[in-house]
Amino acid sequence: MSSNNDNAAAAIIAFVSGAVIGGVAALLLTPKPGHEVREKISGLTESAAEKVKRMAREAKFRTGPRTKGDEFQYDGGDAWI
Numbered sequence: 001m002s003s004n005n006d007n008a009a010a011a012i013i014a015f016v017s018g019a020v021i022g023g024v025a026a027l028l029l030t031p032k033p034g035h036e037v038r039e040k041i042s043g044l045t046e047s048a049a050e051k052v053k054r055m056a057r058e059a060k061f062r063t064g065p066r067t068k069g070d071e072f073q074y075d076g077g078d079a080w081i
Helices: 002-029 034-063
Strands: none
């Protein structure tokens, strides 16, 4: 059973390291000037940070404590059917 966990961990490490190497290669080989690349990267990191914060809030809300009958309360989504 531990060999499955080892294989999964190795696959994740390989994927992440490949993504990092690919990102570095893309930055080094880009035809744009350095300041444009830095501006684009800072914009991407800001939007990624906002997305992570939003997802964390949603996850916290969805996994929060529930009282009996909460599953039938209107949450502001689509119409009741």
